[in-house]
Amino acid sequence: MTTTPGTDVPLLELSIGSPAHGGHFVARHEGRVVFVRHALPGERVLARVTDGGGDAGFWRADTVRVLEPSEHRAAHPWQAAGALLAAAAGRAPRGGAEFGHIGLEEQRRIKAAVFSEQLRRLARVERAVEVEPAEQEHDGGLGWRTRAGFAVDAAGRLAMHAHRSEELVPVQQMPLAVDAVNELRLWELDLAGVARVEVAAPANGTVPLVLLIPEAGTPPRRLARVAAALAPEGERPVSVAVWEPDQARLTRLRGRTWVQESCGAHQYRVTGEGFWQIHRQAPEILTGAVLDGVRPEPGWHVADLYAGAGLFTAPLAAAVGEGGRVLSVEGAAGTSRDARKNLHGAPQVDIVQGKVDRVLRSQFPGRRGGSGARLDAVVLDPPRAGAGRTVVHQLHALRPQVIGYVSCDPASFARDLGWFLSLGWELDSLRVFDLYPHTHHMESFASLRPPAG
Numbered sequence: 001m002t003t004t005p006g007t008d009v010p011l012l013e014l015s016i017g018s019p020a021h022g023g024h025f026v027a028r029h030e031g032r033v034v035f036v037r038h039a040l041p042g043e044r045v046l047a048r049v050t051d052g053g054g055d056a057g058f059w060r061a062d063t064v065r066v067l068e069p070s071e072h073r074a075a076h077p078w079q080a081a082g083a084l085l086a087a088a089a090g091r092a093p094r095g096g097a098e099f100g101h102i103g104l105e106e107q108r109r110i111k112a113a114v115f116s117e118q119l120r121r122l123a124r125v126e127r128a129v130e131v132e133p134a135e136q137e138h139d140g141g142l143g144w145r146t147r148a149g150f151a152v153d154a155a156g157r158l159a160m161h162a163h164r165s166e167e168l169v170p171v172q173q174m175p176l177a178v179d180a181v182n183e184l185r186l187w188e189l190d191l192a193g194v195a196r197v198e199v200a201a202p203a204n205g206t207v208p209l210v211l212l213i214p215e216a217g218t219p220p221r222r223l224a225r226v227a228a229a230l231a232p233e234g235e236r237p238v239s240v241a242v243w244e245p246d247q248a249r250l251t252r253l254r255g256r257t258w259v260q261e262s263c264g265a266h267q268y269r270v271t272g273e274g275f276w277q278i279h280r281q282a283p284e285i286l287t288g289a290v291l292d293g294v295r296p297e298p299g300w301h302v303a304d305l306y307a308g309a310g311l312f313t314a315p316l317a318a319a320v321g322e323g324g325r326v327l328s329v330e331g332a333a334g335t336s337r338d339a340r341k342n343l344h345g346a347p348q349v350d351i352v353q354g355k356v357d358r359v360l361r362s363q364f365p366g367r368r369g370g371s372g373a374r375l376d377a378v379v380l381d382p383p384r385a386g387a388g389r390t391v392v393h394q395l396h397a398l399r400p401q402v403i404g405y406v407s408c409d410p411a412s413f414a415r416d417l418g419w420f421l422s423l424g425w426e427l428d429s430l431r432v433f434d435l436y437p438h439t440h441h442m443e444s445f446a447s448l449r450p451p452a453g
């Protein structure tokens, strides 16, 4: 083992093995597992240890030089996020494109292998999966992010965190973002007094929203100056608002405090930091997967859990018609208010704000937190942590004909699936989508059928 020049950080020469969940690849050094980033299976690399010590069970390391490259290694489409260039320049790469060194098809093969491995380990399911690309791939997996979050460095410049680090590095163009994000040229602003900037630029071309999250004590006139510089009179319209998460306070500076999203025939208002799918094509792709997998019929009673601003609630309501019911449950107060506005014309929809387990308990009282009330189908789309054991047991007790599970994390999905299977449920259809090209993330949809009888 050598060390990084000028430091005592260990530098390892490693043979890279299979991919692991989280964007790492597995290697071994003197019997110890090392999770290596920015590498590819079959490669021989020099990697700098970023995390680990003598008694650590495993280490983490970042590739700094490739000694024997894989045939799937590609030029990173975002220079600032490329690990090798960054290492050669003695700086850390920007986060957010940790698979950019891999050809797009190989990225999907790796994601499929990771998904299958999670199914095998956590749900005891042997199933080969294929990761489906989003439709528009002629753009090399770029220009898809309609949401982007930035930090601000000590000099008031737009910045991002280095990969898995607190270190801030200034940024300019973000190639993964849609043009409307880059056209704001946020990197030209003096952002002193601002801690974070969040941008939402709807794929339908409507007015983008920039949220300024201030540092404590920043005077309002400083933020007003940023807003004025961001949207000079007469130029392309942009909304600007101040978001103070501690007080849950959203203050309009210009334009409006929300964006107008759309999917199919449905319109959605999404306020402030409210959730909306990030990839420009994700709303259509996921809505299609949900409707194909659940096949809601007129008159059905359906629950849309973790419903956000109602992306799936609206098409489910259209499918069940006024003779059916849709219970739409969202935890965040502002997003739930959006859902209420978005669905106000659908009398068959009940919008309920609250945590899913509590709402299920109150809406379907009965032993073991469920049963007694009719529910034909459930759609759930939990955050990265998954639904968890309590909700799985509640849904089991409600015994719908079908459950449609949308997930952005293969590990928590496989864990929840394992619990459903142990209760007698069957995994019916399963689709995995590459809605986060050049990152290790993926999105999936699964339909589950209840135990016979």
Ligand SMILES: C[S@@+](CC[C@H](N)C(=O)[O-])C[C@H]1O[C@@H](n2cnc3c(N)ncnc32)[C@H](O)[C@@H]1O
Pocket (backbone or CB within 6 Å): 275, 276, 277, 306, 307, 308, 309, 310, 311, 312, 329, 330, 331, 332, 335, 354, 355, 356, 357, 381, 382, 383
């Ligand atoms: C992955 S998003 C899905 C939103 C929506 N289905 C969509 O596609 O636009 C998950 C949503 O669940 C909400 N959420 C997180 N934990 C929750 C909980 N325990 N109960 C209810 N909602 C929750 C979040 O606020 C977020 O809006």
